[in-house]
Amino acid sequence: MVEDHSRRVNNNIVVLREFDPSKDCEVVEDVERRCEVGPAASCPSSPTSSATQFAEFVAELVGEEEEEKEVVGMIRGCIKTVTCGKKLSRNGKNVTHHNKNDDVLDDTLKPLPVYTKLAYILGLRVSPSHRRMGIGLKLVHRVEEWFRENGAEYSYMATDNDNKASINLFIDKCGYSKFRTPAILVNPVFAHRVKLSSSVDVIKLSPPTPSPSTASDSPPLSSSPATLTPSSTTASPCIWNCKDIYTLEVRGASCVKRTLAKTTRIVDRALPWLRLPSVPELFRPFGFHFLYGLGGSGPRAEKFLKALCGHAHNLAKERGCGVVATEVSSREPLRLGIPHWKRLSCDEDLWCIKRLGEDYSDGSVGDWTKSAPGMSIFVDPREV
Numbered sequence: 493m494v495e496d497h498s499r500r501v502n503n504n505i506v507v508l509r510e511f512d513p514s515k516d517c518e519v520v521e522d523v524e525r526r527c528e529v530g531p532a533a534s535c536p537s538s539p540t541s542s543a544t545q546f547a548e549f550v551a552e553l554v555g556e557e558e559e560e561k562e563v564v565g566m567i568r569g570c571i572k573t574v575t576c577g578k579k580l581s582r583n584g585k586n587v588t589h590h591n592k593n594d595d596v597l598d599d600t601l602k603p604l605p606v607y608t609k610l611a612y613i614l615g616l617r618v619s620p621s622h623r624r625m626g627i628g629l630k631l632v633h634r635v636e637e638w639f640r641e642n643g644a645e646y647s648y649m650a651t652d653n654d655n656k657a658s659i660n661l662f663i664d665k666c667g668y669s670k671f672r673t674p675a676i677l678v679n680p681v682f683a684h685r686v687k688l689s690s691s692v693d694v695i696k697l698s699p700p701t702p703s704p705s706t707a708s709d710s711p712p713l714s715s716s717p718a719t720l721t722p723s724s725t726t727a728s729p730c731i732w733n734c735k736d737i738y739t740l741e742v743r744g745a746s747c748v749k750r751t752l753a754k755t756t757r758i759v760d761r762a763l764p765w766l767r768l769p770s771v772p773e774l775f776r777p778f779g780f781h782f783l784y785g786l787g788g789s790g791p792r793a794e795k796f797l798k799a800l801c802g803h804a805h806n807l808a809k810e811r812g813c814g815v816v817a818t819e820v821s822s823r824e825p826l827r828l829g830i831p832h833w834k835r836l837s838c839d840e841d842l843w844c845i846k847r848l849g850e851d852y853s854d855g856s857v858g859d860w861t862k863s864a865p866g867m868s869i870f871v872d873p874r875e876v
């Protein structure tokens with residue numbers, strides 16, 4: 493059955509159609525500007541990997557005259573393969589070997605990852621003048637339809653913990669439930685270099701080999717970030733420099749705040765040995781370093797991670813980035829070792845999840861949406 497993707501608003505019809513990069517970039521950017529939130533659309537290059545399926549839809553208001561058209565909303569969806577748990581398998585192949593007498597020779601059970609197709613929703617925006625008309629709901633239904641057509645088993649989205657409109661839409665109207673509440677930790681890049689502990693060696697490792705899937709709660713990565721680790725390998729974040737792909741900008745700060753921030757930078761640059769916590773240039777487009785795949789163990793892991801964050805800061809300074817950011821699980825004990833400014837960070841990001849169907853790849857995992865959170869999370873930097 494083909495679903496009707498149109499809806500009547502006043503005398504106009506809202507039609508949902510696929511995003512067309514040849515004509516929609518400007519109008520979509522205009523809706524984003526009016527929404528006063530971050531970018532939603534993929535104009536012109538989206539940093540998604542080839543392993544990720546991707547679709548984007550717009551809601552267009554069509555008037556009585558055919559040429560009266562206005563884009564009033566958009567949504568983007570991606571599907572990737574991730575692990576969602578482990579199952580025990582004999583010899584890794586579910587094969588049992590027998591001797592001549594038919595005795596079982598090797599029945600060692602080995603844990604093997606279970607893969608699932610996970611979809612995620614990004615960049616849902618509805619123009620402020622067209623809200624509460626059911627357009628957001630319609631866009632979510634459209635992208636979920638695409639998820640199902642492409643075999644996704646779960647769908648998730650992330651939003652600010654205080655975004656009432658988005659939470660009501662997804663939880664009350666679309667059947668999502670709260671899944672995880674990670675923290676986004678952001679540290680400014682100062683005009684001075686951060687001093688690193690002399691007892692920690694920082695070693696650059698080769699980029700990890702792309703794999704179909706990396707960890708629970710985790711998307712796969714195909715980019716090649718630098719990996720850093722101290723000599724005892726008890727802590728190891730990967731660094732992704734986003735500067736070449738996209739930039740951020742803080743808007744709406746008063747002249748006084750901008751001047752104060754500039755003054756701290758001038759003083760910090762002139763007297764770097766004072767190590768003043770200067771405010772970086774965030775009021776013009778700036779790049780950032782994103783740390784992901786944070787991990788570590790042992791009594792000094794926190795200290796090591798702090799040193800690694802300092803190293804990431806110094807690299808970010810060399811490359812002209814404005815901040816170093818990371819996203820960690822609410823239960824991650826290592827977060828204490830991650831320097832950040834509270835004002836720039838978000839204590840609780842909210843991830844919501846939903847099962848898209850009943851036909852699951854592996855019954856032993858059960859319902860992933862009800863699984864207990866792990867200690868660490870692995871955030872795909874391309875989704876930041």
Ligand SMILES: CC(C)(COP(=O)(O)OP(=O)(O)OC[C@H]1O[C@@H](n2cnc3c(N)ncnc32)[C@H](O)[C@@H]1OP(=O)(O)O)[C@@H](O)C(=O)NCCC(=O)NCCS
Nearest residue numbers: 616617618623624625626627628629651656657658660661
């Ligand atoms: C969130 C957003 C997409 C909703 O779009 P919309 O077209 O207004 O949503 P709908 O009209 O389809 O509303 C569907 C339901 O969502 C909830 N909802 C929407 N706006 C709401 C609001 N301002 N306050 C409380 N609940 C709200 C309601 O449950 C609503 O159902 P109801 O109208 O029967 O009460 C829109 O407000 C928006 O673009 N916000 C800015 C960007 C954003 O936050 N995006 C989400 C990021 S994940």
